[in-house]
Amino acid sequence: MVETIRGTVHRTYFASPKFSAGVLHTEAGESIRFRGAFCASEGELVTLVGRWRHDPKYGEQFSVDSLSYELPDSPEGLIQYLAKHPAFVGIGEGTARKIVAHAASASHLDRLIRQDIPELHRQLRIPRATLESLREAWIAHSAENEVRTYLASFGLTHHQMETLLAALGTGVVGTLRTDPYQLIRYVPGYGFKKVDKIARAMGTPKDHVGRIEAGLQYIVSEEIASGHTWISGAQLLDKANDLLLLDTLDSRDVIQAVGERLLREGTLVAEGSAVSTSRFLETEQFIQSVFTQFGRLERPIETAPSPLSGLRVKQAEAYQAALRHSIVVISGGAGTGKTYVLGRLTRTFQEAGLRVALCSPTGKAAKRIEESLQQQGLSLEAKTIHRLLEYDGQTFHRESLSHPSDDPQRGGADNDDAFDVVIVDEVSMVDVVLMAELLRRIDFARTRLVLVGDHNQLPPVGPGNVLRDIIAHRLVPTVILNEVVRQAGVLKSNSMDVLSGRIAPTAGNDPAWTVVDAFQDPQPIQVYLRDLVLDKIPLRLELDPIHDVQILTPTHLGPLGTKAINQMMQHLLHGEVPRKFAVDDKVIQTYNDYGLGVMNGTIGRVVAIEGAPGGGYWIDFDGVGERLVKDEQIHNVQLAYALTAHKAQGSEFSCAVVLCHRSHFFADRNWLYTAVTRAARYCILLGDRWGLQNAAKKNDTIKRRTFLDLWAKKDAAPASPLEATA
Known part of the structure; x- marks a missing residue:
């Protein structure tokens, strides 16, 4: 039950801008423990809104959802406020008592x-500099507290209020009153729906121009977040009309007028009927220009290549294309020999004295391809694309990957900073933004680019569909490997069968491929999964059930989603967990943190927990080492016993347990194929027969709207992108 408690912060055990814990003296004379996502200062009079919760270590605590500030209304409260507040430097308890004794009330103080520093200096003999510093801090803090109290009336959390204050200062109130939708532009994390909730609570009318502008931009941004790079003008109007609900007969006309103004101003841009932002239109224009200019440029390698013995027909074709062209794509499914061809090419390039850069979108994928080449006797460090381009979280600092035009040294150890060949593995995961950043740093007169991937896998998390667009429209020389080599084994062969819509049955006594599909309801699947991972796999396959096994599922929600499965696994392994994680929990980083040096998708293990509230967790991340992730950063870390196939893309696990049930109605062939190909040695498909067969047969190849695809099709478009089509 939500409660409101008013009192004075007596003591803080821990205080940071995003988390505080301490003791509050309430108006009723009680002392209570509190904790919450706000910064507490001793002596502050606050009104806390929240709920009572039991902490196994600290007992009953008041968990704060929101708060407001007030000046203490008693002399002793004012004294403690002045003496203990960190903003009032140089004001000890003795000085505070003198000041409060001189004032008759809080308002007089x-x-x-604010106005009578000379009087205080004259009457109390307090140094003028101390009083001036107090005045400056008092005014600033009072103004901020008034703003906090005002913002709290709209249901904002303390962290949200602090974010607004940090971005806009005390002028945030004026901004909210004139056009609250400006917050979307100025404050990270404030999207249309969050700001619209605040604005509507303030009484902002539905047809406010700022609201319509923000709604249109929100829809475009949501399309981009979904992987598209544009939306048709007609779709944009339809979605905006549904979102904004203007309650007027001419709502579409009103929205269209605002949209056309945004196009004229350049806030939105259009290519025929396709509407987007200038960033994504220009990004794909650049990619297309590179492919058009250099995609067919032939630069035969000067040294005689090694013999083609050992290569199959398509493999030999891919090998020769990479030695002939400035840009080439090699794509193929599991077991078709992409890595073998890549190794042969790398050896040939190195024997020719050429410097080779090997990279991949994720650290896990980079490590995997590096190890695969080592097995072929090649020593070559693989990096993430971000690391190769020297990205620091804000800027790509690498200016060029190629040799300067006047550089007499071409290859060899004399020029460690330049490359003759750039090889990108797992290119299906590369979105248009990252592809453009890579292409900008290559001089194709001096450096060739080899793109290697599997177009059958899921498209990138980010916008665009570069690999599929290249293959669909042959934008650059492309070779598809389509023959599963004999040595690939039953796992690779059966994985490729998925692309034909077929689920191969359990492979006899070979544990590499197992199908368990006799279930109907989700609960028995959970029970079987528990026994499978914790008992059967360790016993029969001799694998670590946590670190060698990865559960993959299509969804986050539902009884067979990542959240439910992760909670189940954590509870089975650790019982009740008082904090977010327990020691030995398997976790994954979900956001690039360049301060920690941990990238999105990196899996780790919790090795220790800091004892103090807010202290955080020590996590041993794969390929990175141990890092202290503090409580204010821990929202970027999640349990990883179960992952979606998208999150696991680029990684490989000794054993993949793939869940697919009829409740996963949108799971399709590409999802299932991506999931089963995460298995390096063993794949176990678990669910019901209909769910698995439906996913395999559902060839809903993800249709992404991209400019590369649009231009290749030479799509006709109306003159006005926002022509209403009722």
Whole structure:
């Protein structure tokens, strides 16, 4: 039950801008423990809104959802407020008592500090500099507290209020009153729906121009977040009309007028009927220009290549294309020999004295391809694309990957900073933004680019569909490997069968491929999964059930989603967990943190927990080492016993347990194929027969709207992108 408690912060055990814990003296004379996502200062009079919760270590605590600030209304409260607040430097308890004794009330104290510093200096003999510093801090803090209290009336959390204040200062109130939708532009994390909730609570009318502008931009941004790079003008109007609900007969006309103005101003851009932002239109224009200019450029390698013995027909074709062209794509499914061809090419390039850069979108994928080449006797460090381009979280600092035009040294150890060949593995995961950043740093007169991937896998998390667009429209020389080599084994062969819509049955006594599909309801699947991972796999396959096994599922929600499965696994392994994680929990980083040096998708293990509230967790991340992830950063870390196939893309696990049930109605062939190909040695498909067969047969190849595809099709478009089509 939500409660409101008013009192004075007596003590803080821990205080940071995003988390505080301490003791509050309430108006009723009680002392209570509190904790919450706000910064507490001793002596502050606050009104806390939240719920009582039991902490196994600290007992009953009041968990704070929101708060507001007030000046203490008693002399002793004012004394403690002045003496203990960190903003009032140089004001100890003795000085605070002198100041409060001189003032008759809180309001009189406020007037004295704001307007009568000379009087306080003269009467109390307090140094003028101390009083001036107090006045400056008092005014700033009072103004901020008034703003906090005002913002709290709209249901904002303390962290949200602090974010607004940090971005806009005390002028945030004026901004909210004139056009609250400006917050979307100025404050990270404030999207249309969050700001619209605040604005509507303030009484902002539905047809406010700022609201319509923000709604249109929100829809475009949501399309981009979904992987598209544009939306048709007609779709944009339809979605905006549904979102904004203007309650007027001419709502579409009103929205269209605002949309056309955004196009004229350049806030939105259009290519025929396709509407987007200038960033994504220009990004794909650049990619297309590179492919058009250099995609067919032939630069035969000067040294005689090694013999083609050992290569199959398509493999030999891919090998020769990479030695002939400036840009080439090699794509193929599991077991078709992409890595073998890549190794042969790398050896040939190195024997020719050429410097080779090997990279991949994720650290896990980079490590995997590096190890695969080592097995072929090649020593070549693989990096993430971000690391190769020297990205620091904000800027790509690498200016060029190629040799300067006047550089007499071409290859060899004399020029460690330049490359003759750039090889990108797992290119299906590369979105248009990252592809453009890579292409900008290659001089194709001096450096060739080899793109290797599997177009059958899921498209990138980010916008665009570069690999599929290249293959669909032959934008650059492309070779598809389509023959599963004999040595690939039953796992690779059966994985490729998925692309034909077929689920191969359990492979006899070979544990590499197992199908368990006799279930109907989700609960028995959970029970079987528990026994499978914790008992059967360790016993029969001799694998670590946590670190060698990965559960993959199509969804986050539902009884067979990542959230439910992760909670189940954590509870089975650790019982009740008082904090977010327990020691030995398997976790994954979900956001690039360049301060920690941990990238999105990196899996780790919790090795220790800091004892103090807010202290955080020590996590041993794969390929990175141990890092202290503090409580204010821990929202970027999640349990990883179960992952979606998208999150696991680029990684490989000794054993993949793939869940697919009829409740996963949108799971399709590409999802299932991506999931089963995460298995390096063993794949176990678990679910019901209909769910698995439906996913395999559902060839809903993800249709992404991209400019590369649009231009290749030479799509006709109306003159006005926002022509209403009722």
